[in-house]
Amino acid sequence: MQSGIQSTRYGDHLPMRNGTLSIAIYGRLGNQMFGYASILGLAYTMNLSNIVIDHLDGGDDLLSSFQLSNKMVSFCPIPLNAKHVDEMRCCAFDERLTMFSNKEDINVIGYLLSWKYFYNIDKHIRKEFTFVTSILSKAKQIKLDIASMFNDTSIFKNRTYIGVHIRRGDFLLESKIKFGHYPVSKDYIIHAIQLCTKMFGEDIIFVFCSDGIKWVKRNFSIFTNKWKMAFVEDNPAAVDMAVLSLCDHTIVTTGSFGWWAAWLAGGKTIISKQKAINGSYLSSQFAYPDYFYPDWIIIE
Numbered sequence: 001m002q003s004g005i006q007s008t009r010y011g012d013h014l015p016m017r018n019g020t021l022s023i024a025i026y027g028r029l030g031n032q033m034f035g036y037a038s039i040l041g042l043a044y045t046m047n048l049s050n051i052v053i054d055h056l057d058g059g060d061d062l063l064s065s066f067q068l069s070n071k072m073v074s075f076c077p078i079p080l081n082a083k084h085v086d087e088m089r090c091c092a093f094d095e096r097l098t099m100f101s102n103k104e105d106i107n108v109i110g111y112l113l114s115w116k117y118f119y120n121i122d123k124h125i126r127k128e129f130t131f132v133t134s135i136l137s138k139a140k141q142i143k144l145d146i147a148s149m150f151n152d153t154s155i156f157k158n159r160t161y162i163g164v165h166i167r168r169g170d171f172l173l174e175s176k177i178k179f180g181h182y183p184v185s186k187d188y189i190i191h192a193i194q195l196c197t198k199m200f201g202e203d204i205i206f207v208f209c210s211d212g213i214k215w216v217k218r219n220f221s222i223f224t225n226k227w228k229m230a231f232v233e234d235n236p237a238a239v240d241m242a243v244l245s246l247c248d249h250t251i252v253t254t255g256s257f258g259w260w261a262a263w264l265a266g267g268k269t270i271i272s273k274q275k276a277i278n279g280s281y282l283s284s285q286f287a288y289p290d291y292f293y294p295d296w297i298i299i300e
């Protein structure tokens with residue numbers, strides 16, 4: 001659990017009513033996780049007992065990755081009579097969304113990319129995001145293989161494992177760059193690695209996952225004589241996230257996938273400050289204190 005944040009067990013609040021809170025979740029795994037966690041957090045805040053999630057545009061990733069168990073959640077079409085309310089900004093907390101009557105049927109339209117929507121049920125969300133057995137077993141085996149590669153017979157008790165997620169992939173497309181996305185620089189990763197060695201000592205294994213692993217290996221394998229590095233590749237996205245979640249601390253570049261990998265891992269998180277190109281539409285959507293956890297280390 002992140003330090004400085006108070007969490008509550010789901011159910012430790014006033015009796016719930018009969019209204020329905022719904023959302024359609026879009027995008028890939030990281031965005032789906034935000035939608036799921038945030039709508040549960042909002043339901044808790046407003047004492048709503050029925051939650052509907054319409055998993056559109058690849059939303060099955062959420063169902064196939066985690067052992068979701070909240071009995072108030074139904075994966076089905078949004079009620080036809082629901083009142084539709086748009087979020088104001090995708091990467092900012094919108095307090096208006098916490099103020100509906102718990103007797104209303106409300107459909108929230110948006111991505112809800114803010115920890116402030118669900119920090120009040122932190123422990124419950126962590127339980128919900130328990131990886132399915134096949135994914136977790138594969139991730140644990142990968143970590144054991146990395147330990148063997150570096151002759152770590154302590155089974156992770158002495159050495160520090162730093163997960164490094166580098167987002168590239170679609171962020172290299174002209175349309176994504178115009179929107180405001182960008183891949184962070186090699187210099188940022190080196191800066192973050194150097195900071196980790198100052199914080200945790202030299203006996204660190206850096207575990208790299210990326211949707212551009214060839215670029216990562218080409219640019220960082222030259223440092224393997226200086227730092228212990230392992231490059232994880234050829235796995236489904238959920239397995240990569242599970243591997244990162246098993247690390248002690250995390251270096252994150254950009255994107256919701258890396259955000260969740262860091263959140264699940266706990267420990268210290270180092271993240272890039274520049275989440276969107278200055279002056280872009282995406283930059284207008286950010287309220288940085290709403291997006292970054294308070295104790296994450298933000299560097300240029």
